[in-house]
Amino acid sequence: MTAPTTTPATAAATPDEDALLAHFDALIADGETIEPRDWMPDGYRRMLVRQIAQHAHSEIIGMQPEGAWLTRAPSLHRKSVLLAKVQDEAGHGLYLYSAAETLGVDRADLLDALHHGRQRASATFNHPALTWADTGAIAWLTDGAAVINQAPLCRTSYGPYARAMRRVCQEEAFHVRQGYDLMRALCEGTPEQKEMAQDAVNRWWLPAVALMFGPPDTEAGGADARTAALGAAVSRRAMAWGIKRHTNDELRQRFVDTCVPQAERLGLTLPDPAIRWNEERGHYDFTPVDWDTYRRALGDDTHWARQRIAHRLAAHEDGAWVREAAVAYAARTDEPAGAAA
């Protein structure tokens, strides 16, 4: 939806800013989307750039744990499925970087921020995929969490982000099914294969349940108190602007409620002794993801966290010639460089 007046990303406040803000608020209240040429508050733009960039970074860094198994898949069929899945994640990164660019930022700057620690990817991927079963656990649990977290983002208030999310979620839903199918094959296989599946679930449950949904909604104590208060304020703002539609803990509960019956069907145990059906609440209880649990799951400043960025940086540098060739090609044709890159 286009506002009556448009302003560039960096426009200074003007006398009619109040009218523009009122129009923006009315669009949000009516559930209309905000489009790139619409006027928007700077804070809204900044919040979107931060979330979309972190999301894009997570998609491309998230290729690494499963990507490590591409050369070791147990059959040609599984290999082609995994290859398509990992390629999809690269594509999601591209949709998201494109969505971020509509907000006036440059993809190269976002990548530079990732490479040099000014922005981050989800710490979910700061964990290793130790066996083939990890590829199934990642797709079942992590992509499963992604669908639950991202389905509401299909109705997020910023148009390009919402449209990217619709495509991403459709593809993620396939990923979850192939992950579940892989886990089922292992669970119906030999005792060793089933044990391998359980072991992978033991490794990936906490990163999925904690990190894919962000920090807890609850209060934090000690050194985290300020972060928690700031985070809660940011979350409230994100909800008021229609960027987020649910709190982190609401979505986390939805994830647990989805996974428990699936794990039961597979004959696997989710590694949380507190999981049990709560008749009164109509939900499964589970160990709350408090700040200690969250910090433990982050895996920041570990070998794997450093390895993910080092690997990404090496791939980026190795690919410099491709970007240069695309720019040279575009200079000789009418085609924009980004389309060929």
Ligand SMILES: CC(C)(COP(=O)(O)OP(=O)(O)OC[C@H]1O[C@@H](n2cnc3c(N)ncnc32)[C@H](O)[C@@H]1OP(=O)(O)O)[C@@H](O)C(=O)NCCC(=O)NCCSC(=O)Cc1ccccc1
């Ligand atoms: C849920 C959350 C990611 C974070 O919740 P919020 O309430 O917005 O938290 P808030 O930002 O207030 O946090 C405060 C500070 O903590 C940081 N931080 C927080 N969480 C993390 C973390 N996990 N890891 C590391 N850092 C984290 C955060 O940057 C901030 O620090 P800053 O102040 O910037 O320095 C939210 O942004 C969202 O829904 N994003 C959209 C979806 C999306 O991005 N999904 C990603 C996965 S997509 C995928 O995986 C697909 C796939 C599947 C399988 C295989 C391959 C690929």
